[in-house]
Amino acid sequence: MLSKRAFLSAAASAVAASPLLSAPGRPSKRTYRRIATEEGFTLPEVDAAAAAANRATGGAGMPNNPAVREAFRKAARDLGAGRIAAMDAAGIDVALLSLGSPGVQSFPAAQASELARLTNDRVAEAVRAYPKRFAALATVAPQDPRAAAQELERAISTLKLNGVLINSHTAGEYLDLPKFRPILEAVQALDVPLYIHPREPAPSMAGLDLPGFNVGWGYGVEVGTHVLRLIAAGVFDELPRLKIVIGHMGEMLPFYLDRLDNRYVWEWNFRGKTPPLKMKPSDYIRRNVWITTSGVNYWQPLRYTIERVGIERILFAADYPYEDMVRDVAAIEQSPLSIADKARLFDSNAARLFRIV
Numbered sequence: 001m002l003s004k005r006a007f008l009s010a011a012a013s014a015v016a017a018s019p020l021l022s023a024p025g026r027p028s029k030r031t032y033r034r035i036a037t038e039e040g041f042t043l044p045e046v047d048a049a050a051a052a053a054n055r056a057t058g059g060a061g062m063p064n065n066p067a068v069r070e071a072f073r074k075a076a077r078d079l080g081a082g083r084i085a086a087m088d089a090a091g092i093d094v095a096l097l098s099l100g101s102p103g104v105q106s107f108p109a110a111q112a113s114e115l116a117r118l119t120n121d122r123v124a125e126a127v128r129a130y131p132k133r134f135a136a137l138a139t140v141a142p143q144d145p146r147a148a149a150q151e152l153e154r155a156i157s158t159l160k161l162n163g164v165l166i167n168s169h170t171a172g173e174y175l176d177l178p179k180f181r182p183i184l185e186a187v188q189a190l191d192v193p194l195y196i197h198p199r200e201p202a203p204s205m206a207g208l209d210l211p212g213f214n215v216g217w218g219y220g221v222e223v224g225t226h227v228l229r230l231i232a233a234g235v236f237d238e239l240p241r242l243k244i245v246i247g248h249m250g251e252m253l254p255f256y257l258d259r260l261d262n263r264y265v266w267e268w269n270f271r272g273k274t275p276p277l278k279m280k281p282s283d284y285i286r287r288n289v290w291i292t293t294s295g296v297n298y299w300q301p302l303r304y305t306i307e308r309v310g311i312e313r314i315l316f317a318a319d320y321p322y323e324d325m326v327r328d329v330a331a332i333e334q335s336p337l338s339i340a341d342k343a344r345l346f347d348s349n350a351a352r353l354f355r356i357v
């Protein structure tokens with residue numbers, strides 16, 4: 001007789017191989033892995049620190065309903081068999097894990113740095129336990145930029161993590177400020193990607209606290225603006241090999257490329273000055289920015305984004321546990337994307353960028 005776990009795992013494999021998830025007219029045997037690149041987790045210690053500071057974990061995206069909130073927390077805390085079973089049920093082969101928003105970024109510097117180290121040790125353990133199923137992004141505390149750069153070095157060189165994720169602003173400050181340069185310099189020197197993930201918009205982003213639109217619009221404006229701040233400050237002229245990853249199909253930037261280029265030159269000329277950047281704004285987005293599909297696994301925006309930045313810069317993400325992995329895998333598999341492009345989106349682009357073997 002099958003154990004309950006073996007039964008669940010067999011059932012999950014059946015779902016993963018089901019014709020629903022295969023494009024018609026091709027064998028159900030996939031030739032590519034499915035890597036999901038924005039997959040959240042949390043730790044009891046981080047939740048406890050947030051509760052003690054009376055700060056919610058999970059940002060504005062977390063539901064207020066206690067039962068629903070607890071279900072999300074339970075899923076996010078699972079770095080073992082339960083998460084693997086959920087991945088199997090959706091046909092996800094590898095999850096690139098990252099500490100859920102706002103991570104350690106709302107704590108005092110010393111506590112945040114300590115929790116970042118704990119988080120990296122803990123997630124590295126999970127990757128060692130499931131080396132074919134998990135990869136992970138490091139957590140750092142931008143509150144102390146030098147300590148953050150050191151911890152990033154340790155997370156990449158010693159713990160062998162695959163990059164770093166920062167939940168947008170820290171106490172209302174963005175990474176273009178000179179004080180954060182040690183972090184960006186370490187990111188470039190280590191040649192790993194920096195994923196800028198949303199959190200509740202900074203207080204300076206007045207007007208984005210719109211019930212029902214905090215996440216769907218506020219998060220995009222918050223991170224899209226963060227990327228434009230890096231461009232405007234000349235960060236990519238200074239650090240031309242910096243690799244930035246953003247989710248949600250580019251946080252609305254792909255739709256605005258032409259207008260950004262056109263008005264950038266116009267606005268500087270209007271002020272009687274020469275534009276200070278070496279390249280057009282869109283050139284930096286095409287050279288230094290990679291885009292994931294988290295929360296926006298819809299064919300039309302994907303098709304448009306492929307046209308504007310190229311399939312090689314776009315990676316699949318499911319945003320577990322906040323979005324539905326089964327639905328999102330099905331959406332891409334059933335889209336008109338060619339098999340070769342599905343292999344790029346699901347597997348080889350992420351494998352190359354994050355060095356997932």
Ligand code: MN
Pocket residue numbers: 038040197294319
């Ligand atoms: Mn997310």
